[in-house]
Amino acid sequence: MSKAIELLTCRLHGQNLGIPVRHVREVITPTRCTPIPLAHTVIAGLINLRGHVITQLNMRSALGLPAREAEKSFRIVIIETDSGEDFGLTVDEVGEVMQPDTSIQDEMPHSLPACWRAVGSGVLKLDKHLLVVLDVEHFIAHTLEMSDEQAQAQAEAAA
Numbered sequence: 001m002s003k004a005i006e007l008l009t010c011r012l013h014g015q016n017l018g019i020p021v022r023h024v025r026e027v028i029t030p031t032r033c034t035p036i037p038l039a040h041t042v043i044a045g046l047i048n049l050r051g052h053v054i055t056q057l058n059m060r061s062a063l064g065l066p067a068r069e070a071e072k073s074f075r076i077v078i079i080e081t082d083s084g085e086d087f088g089l090t091v092d093e094v095g096e097v098m099q100p101d102t103s104i105q106d107e108m109p110h111s112l113p114a115c116w117r118a119v120g121s122g123v124l125k126l127d128k129h130l131l132v133v134l135d136v137e138h139f140i141a142h143t144l145e146m147s148d149e150q151a152q153a154q155a156e157a158a159a
Contacts, residue, residue: 005102007124007133009095010077013065015116016131017091018098018124023136025078025086027094040147047076047088054078056088062143063115068092081140089139100124105133118142 007018008027033045033056044056056076060068068074068090076088105124108117112132119142121135 004099005133006097006099007131008077008097009131010075010091011093011095012059012063012091016126016129018131018133019077019079019089020134020136021097023079023081025080028076028078028088030074030076042143042146044088044090049078049086049088052086054086054088056090057140057143059089059091062139062146063119065115079136082137087140100126108132 006021008021008024010017010019028049031047031049033047035045036043039045041061042058044058047054047056060066072092074090074092075094076090077094078086078088080086104126105122107122108120109123110117112120112123112130116132119135119139120132121138122133124131124133
């Protein structure tokens with residue numbers, strides 16, 4: 001008997017994405033985001049969520065995808081990492097919570113663009129589409145590493 005997982009379904013640049021519910025705290029509509037000077041584009045800025053300051057990450061930028069059109073709506077998925085730190089992930093749309101059987105989860109196919117293979121833990125073959133299961137911890141580490149590399153390069157250039 002295979003175990004089930006719960007996933008919050010989202011869409012980002014036309015790709016279906018599943019975020020493990022165990023990491024999801026809540027989904028919010030866009031709120032005022034304060035930019036961080038000299039931050040990498042993967043860091044959208046800081047948001048204040050009921051007195052709690054959260055780093056908002058631009059998933060499109062982190063995955064090397066085109067920027068979202070300014071007038072297009074989006075949502076912010078507030079996630080909590082295993083270390084207890086909260087982040088806001090920008091997604092184009094949020095769907096439903098699903099509980100697929102893990103027996104239908106496959107490894108990341110090589111035909112999937114590299115940006116998705118780098119942050120997915122696998123894919124689910126659903127009726128009409130493929131859903132990439134986000135490896136939250138790996139995505140956060142990958143995104144923060146990109147930001148750190150830019151900061152280091154800027155510091156070296158200033159020296």
